[in-house]
Amino acid sequence: MSRRSPFLLASTLASALALGLTSITPADAHAIWFAQRAKQVALIYGVGADDLDAVGRMKHITLVKGYDENWQPVETTLREAGIVPVVDSDEPIQAVTAVMDYGNWTKDNSGVWHNTTKDEVADVALSEHNWKYALHLEKLPKTQVPLFEGMTLQLVPVGTIPEDKGKPLKVRAYLNGKPTAGVQIISDYVTDPDQVPVKTDADGTATITLRNQGLNVLVGIYVAPSDQPTKYDQVEHRSSLSFVLPHLPE
Secondary structure, three states, rough: OOOOOHHHHHHHHHHHHOOHHHHHOOOOEEEEEEEEEEEEHHHHHHHHEEEEOOOOHHHHHHEEEEEOOOOOEEEEEEEEEEEEEEEEEEOOOOOOEEEEEEEEEEOOOOOOOOOOHHHOHHHEEEEEEEEEEEEEEEOOOOOOOOOOOOOOEEEEEEEOOOOOOOOOEEEEEEEEEEEEOEEEEEEOEEEEEOOOOEEEEOEEEEEEEEOOOOEEEEEEEEEEEOOOOOOOOEEEEEEEEEEEOOOOOO
């Protein structure tokens, strides 16, 4: 598959801008998600195969919560373990969530990003405040997944999750607890982050095809108008939903 030309990329971005803020998908933005590392659940920061320094970014994590099979809170912490942060809990968990406030980022017209607000940068091209969220289901749930504390943007499976790749899965995107249209859904953020996303309908739902007989990482993206226009132009919410489809017995 050939790479897209700069002219096509520029045309695509121009079209996205014409459609409004909720249609913009920054190509270089990263997400957080949970995945197994050496039999432990680790928090990953990156995009595609770029598994970047999550330990160094733990200072941006504002919330970590674990839940049991009845969706009740379980005492849970995030612990630095070598190159990755891992989830610690004294009891088994069915789900774990994390919230990252990644702060203000402003890009100048030369393409350089600065970790500050637009009033501190000359020749501003774009300025935004970034929020990142992660929800991991340790086992495929048998009951409806609820909305969790702190998850301003959350993807929720509608009905049960099929156990086989290639099957359809409907998800609903909630923003501030309400089903939201126009959320962009990427069905495989780890192995195909450049795919063209599907958008949620008026009822907040979109249907994707399960890609992997193993780890699946879905990501929802929503770009909202700024709540502080003098500081940044927009607010980006980027939220992952991860779970593992079972493989055949060894």
